[in-house]
Amino acid sequence: MIKKENVTFPVRELNDLEMKGQLFFPADFDSTKKHPAIVVNHPTSSDFNQTSGKIYATKLAQHGWLALAYDSPYQGQSAGEPHNSEIPFARTVGVIAAIDFLDTLDYVDHDKIGAMGICGGGGFTLNAAKIDKRIKAVAGVAPANVGMVYRETFGPNNDALIDTLNDMAQQRTAEAQGAAIKHIPVLPASQEDRIKAGITDVDIEQAIDYYLTPRGNDQYAPNQFVYTSLAFDFGYDPLALADKLATQPLELIVGDIPGSFASYRFAYEYYDRAATQDKELTVFSNTTHYDLYDQPEATDKAVTKLDEFFTAKL
Incomplete structure (x- = not known):
């Protein structure tokens, strides 16, 4: 039986903003010994109660790993205002702060820390690993390049993207002068709204069903x-x-059914681009982006692959 412990830790790059998370302990955990550990980063618009903690950190602990799932700055139960901001720097230093926290624990083997993320959290974790070499092995499950996703969503062409940035600039000026913070929905509120909007993309359809x-x-x-x-x-x-x-x-895990979140495309691009020669791209057949969030067959295969990878590299 695994045990969970609520934890709190600061992000020094964000004026010690407080982050919330959970440590997942394997059944045979012994606090007198040194254990390798894995940081687990949640998807965009998500929190650690969902796939990162409920599925991946839990299953990794069941495989014998010490795993840390957490809410990124400005999101979930972590601090940061305006809340529900998606800021790449904050998401990246959130990974680094999680490793800072692991470095304070006597029972962690500080030379054997890995990191992984799902969807946008996968992209942010890969981004963190480029600059934080305390991460000794890194993995992405259905990893997404949210920069590309949002550029393509809001700017089907460059003029549209610049128009959106100009509108955001005007909104920011209004907020600086006292206007209310503007929030927008991540997803249509229902499948009916999605259909009315003419959206047929499998990732959006399954995201609504998940979130x-x-x-x-x-x-x-x-x-x-x-x-x-x-x-x-x-x-x-x-x-x-x-x-x-x-x-x-590097380990990248994706399904072969592509959608607008483009994890299939990004995984191939990152695999080709990454400097390391110690890398693997694993593609599961008949699998969607959201199958890798919580569907037992897909997530069990993903965690088995992650366990093999981190065991070999840590």
């Missing part, structure tokens, strides 16, 4: 973003400098 139904809904993931925060994502690309800085052992 907005009892299957995955959580009070700390309210299906909204601070509108102006997405401007930071427009300028974000985890592929940048991967050919120079992505040097750790």
